[in-house]
Amino acid sequence: MTNATENYPDSGAPTVHVIDDDPCIREALDGLFRAVGYPVRTFGATVDFVASGHHHSCGCLVLDVFLSGLNGLDFLAQFAGKAASMPVILMTGRADIPMAVRGVKAGAIDFLPKPFAVRDMLDAVASAMAKDAAQRAERARSQQLYDRMATLTGREKEVMSLVAKGKMNKQVAFEIGLSEVTVKIYRGKAMRKMGARTLADFVLMADRLDLRGGSPPPDCA
Template sequence: MPEIKTDTPSPIVYIVDDDAGLREGLDALFRSVGYTTRQFGSATEFMESGAAKTAGCLVLDIRLPGLSGLDFQEKLSSAGITMPIILMTGHGDIPMTVRGMKAGAVDFLPKPFREQDMLDAVASALARDASEREERRQDEELRERAEGLSSREREVMSRVATGKMNKQIAYDLGLSEITVKIHRGNAMRKLGAKTLADFIRMINTLNLDR
């Protein structure tokens, strides 16, 4: 069977903790099940590495020197960085947990934690990262295909999204109904929409319903 090539980068589990012993322990645990890992002793080290936009997940200690784990999490979110985060702490309490989860953490594990709990959390985080990256890739491809739409096709699409029938769209735009059908069919073909539901979802993604 020929080898299937893919451009999808291999995910990395990033460990950010100032406790070198814990970092090494987590590194060994993740590598034992086949994950690629990288270690950092502070949030600053991680940011300076340029790793924040790569595929993977972040296992982040709340108590860090300098920028705390929670403040770092919020900084990443503000910068539009969506890497899934697993928070861990030996000093966790309810307010910290709530703050971390509201900011989008995948999980919150108090130290000491069970190895299987950590592995389950990482598996969930990597699955979410892969799903979100695939969605963004599809959206980017859709926007590239949308560049080939004519202004009239966009006008028709914006009205399709509101639930208008071809006859109503024809009246709005001063066109014949058959012309509207042609524009609608051309738009569906250019975007690769197989069904009306696909077509409307694509219109919404492109914000052509506004």
């Protein structure tokens, strides 16, 4: 049976997700986070969190280390490879240095001993939420670039890749067997489609798309 409570369950707003098998801790954190305006979801076990589907949500995760069933550290090791990089704050009443090191290596951004100061928890969550927002913004920018790249023809991608490697129009033309004028036309079309206002922007976009690694096969469009 799932021990979960949800506030604003239909909201897409960044949410604090809490996993702790102590109902008193869950209730206390639920009240604390709601008091400062965060949507909250609480769970009594990691399996409930995963079953809810919210491990792909935006926000952060406040995770107890010592849980019945799969403990927090083992779950974090699995979670890091499956979830969408949700920042994780670990908490425990039996903290030690090796445990903290293991938690950080597994991807936690903070480690709070119980009992923790309210200010420390709120500061940790604020940092986690800021990191989540930055990660989501970066993913959105990357997706926008990939969407734009999908509009390029094979030849335009090839020209973009070669330009990103520092080749001049004349060199690109020689390498792919086109005239320099035609290369300039392809480059101009690619820059417009990518939204690159300058050659420097164009090269940076190619770097983010990892187009320097090799030229995509042209479709001669």
